[in-house]
Amino acid sequence: MARTTTSVPPLPWSTRFDKFQRRIAPYLFISPFFILFAVFGLFPIVFSMYLSFQAWNPIQGLGTMRYVGLENYVWLMDDPWFWRSITNTLWIAFAAGIPQHLMAIPLAFALSRGISSFRHPLTAAYFLPYITSAVAIALVFQTIFGTQFGALNQALIYLANAPWSAWLFGGLAENLPVNWLGRAPYIKPAISILVWWQFFGFNVVLYAAGLATIPKDYYEAAQIDGASGRQSFFHITLPLLRPMIFFAVTLTIIGNLQLFDQPFILTGGTGGTSQAGMTVAMYLYRTGFEWLEMGTAAAISWLLFLLIGTLTVIHFYFFGRSGLESRD
Amino acid sequence: MRLRASPFGRGGDDARSGRNLFGTVILYVVLIALALLTLFPFYWMFVLATHSQSTIFSAPPPMWFGEFLERNYNALLARLPFLRNIWNSFYIALMATVATMFFASLAGFAFAMYQFRFKRVLFGVLIASLMIPPLLGIIPYYLIIQYLGWLNTPRALWVPAMASAFGIFLMRQYVASSMPRELLDAGRIDGASEFRIYWSIALPIIRPGLATLGMLTFIGQWNNFLGPLVVLNQRESYTIPVALRTLQGQVQTDWGAVLTGTALAVLPLLIIFVFASKQVIEGLVAGSVKG
Numbered sequence: 273m274a275r276t277t278t279s280v281p282p283l284p285w286s287t288r289f290d291k292f293q294r295r296i297a298p299y300l301f302i303s304p305f306f307i308l309f310a311v312f313g314l315f316p317i318v319f320s321m322y323l324s325f326q327a328w329n330p331i332q333g334l335g336t337m338r339y340v341g342l343e344n345y346v347w348l349m350d351d352p353w354f355w356r357s358i359t360n361t362l363w364i365a366f367a368a369g370i371p372q373h374l375m376a377i378p379l380a381f382a383l384s385r386g387i388s389s390f391r392h393p394l395t396a397a398y399f400l401p402y403i404t405s406a407v408a409i410a411l412v413f414q415t416i417f418g419t420q421f422g423a424l425n426q427a428l429i430y431l432a433n434a435p436w437s438a439w440l441f442g443g444l445a446e447n448l449p450v451n452w453l454g455r456a457p458y459i460k461p462a463i464s465i466l467v468w469w470q471f472f473g474f475n476v477v478l479y480a481a482g483l484a485t486i487p488k489d490y491y492e493a494a495q496i497d498g499a500s501g502r503q504s505f506f507h508i509t510l511p512l513l514r515p516m517i518f519f520a521v522t523l524t525i526i527g528n529l530q531l532f533d534q535p536f537i538l539t540g541g542t543g544g545t546s547q548a549g550m551t552v553a554m555y556l557y558r559t560g561f562e563w564l565e566m567g568t569a570a571a572i573s574w575l576l577f578l579l580i581g582t583l584t585v586i587h588f589y590f591f592g593r594s595g596l597e598s599r600d
Numbered sequence: 601m602r603l604r605a606s607p608f609g610r611g612g613d614d615a616r617s618g619r620n621l622f623g624t625v626i627l628y629v630v631l632i633a634l635a636l637l638t639l640f641p642f643y644w645m646f647v648l649a650t651h652s653q654s655t656i657f658s659a660p661p662p663m664w665f666g667e668f669l670e671r672n673y674n675a676l677l678a679r680l681p682f683l684r685n686i687w688n689s690f691y692i693a694l695m696a697t698v699a700t701m702f703f704a705s706l707a708g709f710a711f712a713m714y715q716f717r718f719k720r721v722l723f724g725v726l727i728a729s730l731m732i733p734p735l736l737g738i739i740p741y742y743l744i745i746q747y748l749g750w751l752n753t754p755r756a757l758w759v760p761a762m763a764s765a766f767g768i769f770l771m772r773q774y775v776a777s778s779m780p781r782e783l784l785d786a787g788r789i790d791g792a793s794e795f796r797i798y799w800s801i802a803l804p805i806i807r808p809g810l811a812t813l814g815m816l817t818f819i820g821q822w823n824n825f826l827g828p829l830v831v832l833n834q835r836e837s838y839t840i841p842v843a844l845r846t847l848q849g850q851v852q853t854d855w856g857a858v859l860t861g862t863a864l865a866v867l868p869l870l871i872i873f874v875f876a877s878k879q880v881i882e883g884l885v886a887g888s889v890k891g
Contacts, residue, residue, distance in 0.1 A: 290793075297794035301710035302722065304703040305763040312760040313729055316737030316744065323739060330743070379634070386627050396877040397635035400642070403869055403880060405823040407841035408862045411848065412645045415855060421657040423644065473638065474884075481885045530735050533825045533841075540848060553735055553826075560739050561830060573736050580733055 323570035330566055337567075344571035354572070356547050357555040358579070363460050364535070364551065365528035368467035373521060376472050380479035381509055385491070395480065398473030406470065410537035413466045417452035417538070425449035453538055456548035463535050463549055467528065475520050482516030483509065518591050525587060529580050532557065552576045642866070649860040656855050672856035676847075679854070681836055682861060685843040688754060689865075692828075692839060693821035695758040700817045701810055703763035708771025709802045713784055729765045738830060745831045752837040757827055767813050770886060774809030775802060812883035815872055819880070822869065840865040 324344055328337040348354045379398070383391055401409060416423045425448060431437045432445040452462040486509065494504045532553035535543075543550025543558075550558075552572065560569030644663075648656050651666040676682050710716075711723055741760070750756040779802055787797035803810070825841045832838055838846070844865065847858045873880060 293793055294788075298710040298714040298716040298719075301794075301798070302707040302768075305707050305726065305765065305768055306722070308760060308763050309725075309729055309765075312741065312744065313732065313737065316740035317732065319740040319743070320737060330746075379631075382627055382631060387624070387631065390628075390632075392878065394631050394635050396873070396881065397638050399877070399881055400870075400873060401638060403819050403823075403873060403884075404642075405825070405841055405865050405869070407823075407825050407844055408645075408865045409641065411844060411858055411862050412641045412648075414848075415648060415656065415859070416641060416644070418657070421661055423640075423661055426660060469638070469641075477881055477885055526733065530733055532735075536825075537845065537848065541845070556735060556738070557826070557829075561742070566739055566743075570739050573739065577733060577736050 320570040320573055323567055324574050326567045328566045329564045331564060340567070344568045345575070347568065348571055348575065353547060353550070353555060354552075354575075357543075357550050357552045360460060360547070360549065361529055361531065361551045361553075364464050364467065364531060365525070367460065367464035368471070369521075369524045369528050372468055372472045372475050372524065373517070376475035376479050376520075377510075377513065377517070378505075379472075380476045380483055381505060383476065384480050384483045395473075395477060398476050400473065401470040402474040404470075406533035407537055409470060410466060410534050413462075413469075414453065414538060417462050419449050419451045419454065422449075422452070424452070454545060456545045459539065459544040459549040463531075463538055466534050466538065467531065470534070471524070471527070475524070478520045478523075479513065479516060482513050486512045518587075521591070522584060522587060525583050526580055529576065529583070552579070642870070645859055645863050645866065648855065649863040652856055653854060656859075668856055669860065672854075672860040675854050675857040676861050679847060679857060680838075680843050680861075682843060682864075684836055685838045685840050686864065688837060689822055689839040689841075692754045692757045693818045695754065696761040696821045697814050697817045699758065699762040700764055700767050701814050704767030704813060705771045705775075705803065705806060705810055706798060707763065707768040708773075709775050709798050711768065711772045712775035713779070713781065713802075726765050726768060730769070734826075738826065741827075742830050750831070752832055752834045754837075756831040757821070757824070757839075761817075761821060764817070767817065770813055770816075770883065771806065771809065773886065774806045778809075779805050808879075809883075811876075812879045815876060815880055816883050819869060819872065822865075 325339060325341060326337045327340045327343070383395060387394075417425075419425065428441075428450070429448050432441045432448055438445070450458055452458045490508050490512075491504055494508055499507070530553050531551045535549045535551050536554055536557075538544075539549040543554055553576070556569050556572040556576065559565050559572060647662055647665055649672060650669040651662050652668045652671070655662050655666060655668075711719070711726075745751055745756045748756075750759075783801050783805075784797060787801050792800065823841065824839070825845075828839045828842045829845070832842055835843070835846070840861070844858060844861050847853065847861065
């Protein structure tokens with residue numbers, strides 16, 4: 273008896289290929305990132321963890337790597353330069369960071385609610401330093417901070433002698449001209465001024481974006497109820513801007529703690545008089561690439577990561593939750 | 601965080617009734633003065649680039665352009681292979697930009713358009729990778745480059761930068777918000793392969809976003825300092841920032857030459873910014889204010 277096969281004929285090759293390419297396409301499309309991330313992102317982190325438990329000078333080859341346990345970390349805990357770099361970094365992070373935000377919020381408010389023309393050119397002007405090479409900017413600021421002929425000192429001397437502004441200086445006028453980059457007490461303020469100048473515009477833009485999400489009706493309603501501009505700022509703008517403040521401050525914490533280019537250039541790569549301008553990132557660079565202590569440098573990078581993580585968590589704990597609640 | 605990522609969205613109007621003219625004028629004066637303060641260092645950089653060592657260091661400092669630009673430029677070329685350094689910066693930034701535009705839009709397209717297994721996990725890894733401070737891997741990065749024999753080559757810098765998580769994230773947002781899923785199905789019905797759909801349908805749609813990503817990548821690579829400082833140690837292979845840094849270390853720093861080099865380093869960015877500041881700013885904000 274003849275058995276007839278009633279099964280469907282096999283799919284033509286082209287259809288099978290089509291199904292196949294459709295299934296693997298997304299994986300193929302995202303694979304370049306994951307391959308590069310594995311090699312240049314994930315592996316370095318794991319390896320730097322491993323390296324932080326080793327003593328190793330790269331000149332002598334991979335074979336000379338020696339397991340030393342926690343020695344690198346223990347050594348750093350007793351290292352005065354490491355602690356100085358930590359306090360320097362925190363000092364600069366706060367001195368440059370806090371004024372940035374205190375200034376950026378009202379400025380963004382003024383830009384988006386106070387004026388109607390030139391909004392974009394003004395924002396662009398404030399923003400420009402953010403996209404400029406930090407090295408180029410630091411070099412220009414090195415001339416601005418010059419002791420005898422720098423623009424900043426000349427401006428300060430002018431203001432200290434002008435009859436209408438002399439009172440502002442009080443007894444400070446005799447300290448002029450300031451040796452900004454040569455004397456230890458002035459190096460951190462100089463770096464902070466530069467960092468503040470370079471990044472406040474970025475925060476203005478962030479806050480302007482946050483302000484744009486606040487419905488205009490709120491202000492109109494407040495105005496009808498007789499609220500002043502000041503009252504709407506404190507009772508409408510600030511509370512609703514809170515998630516953005518939280519976010520922008522987080523970015524500042526993460527960025528400022530990794531500060532490298534600006535202090536490196538302003539102090540000529542040395543950290544300045546008695547390392548007053550040496551940040552953790554600079555200390556990490558010098559330990560690894562000048563003194564060739566790769567294991568210790570890797571340990572510094574993990575301690576810095578720990579510091580960034582701790583401060584971010586503290587920030588989140590104190591300011592994050594309420595920010596999250598008001599978002600929902 | 602759900603935020604409309606435009607700093608130029610809606611705003612107030614000072615023509616509102618009840619706002620006094622005096623207050624508005626004061627506000628403009630303050631805002632413009634601050635803008636001038638922000639722009640002053642740029643102006644001064646160009647001024648000093650045209651002055652000699654002795655006029656740079658004089659009181660009061662020069663505030664208008666001088667005649668030493670050519671001398672400074674020649675002094676710069678005498679100390680450094682500066683045209684070569686400019687070329688290196690340009691080449692690295694260009695390669696990274698072209699590669700990022702391609703790979704990031706491809707991956708962003710995949711994350712926005714497809715449902716596939718492990719998608720959430722993989723996207724989570726991508727976002728988590730944005731949180732890693734770049735300094736954490738700097739020592740192993742140097743060792744990898746050394747192991748590959750890439751020290752002092754442009755590859756050392758543009759290959760690792762080829763597919764940035766930031767770029768993929770940005771492109772995913774653009775694709776998700778501008779390309780309807782029906783187009784994907786329409787392409788399939790017409791018999792196009794998935795890559796063909798990306799190339800012929802998605803790419804033209806996201807072109808504005810792609811241009812923004814391109815500019816941001818170029819700017820980031822052009823300004824990069826720590827990476828080149830670590831893996832480039834020959835004058836011929838330096839990028840501009842590293843080259844400028846070596847001038848600074850010399851006993852008698854020739855500031856005219858340094859500032860001429862600095863001005864040349866900043867000029868391309870100024871040009872991009874003059875023509876596309878809105879796009880650059882909005883792109884950076886959209887990238888920072890995630891999701």
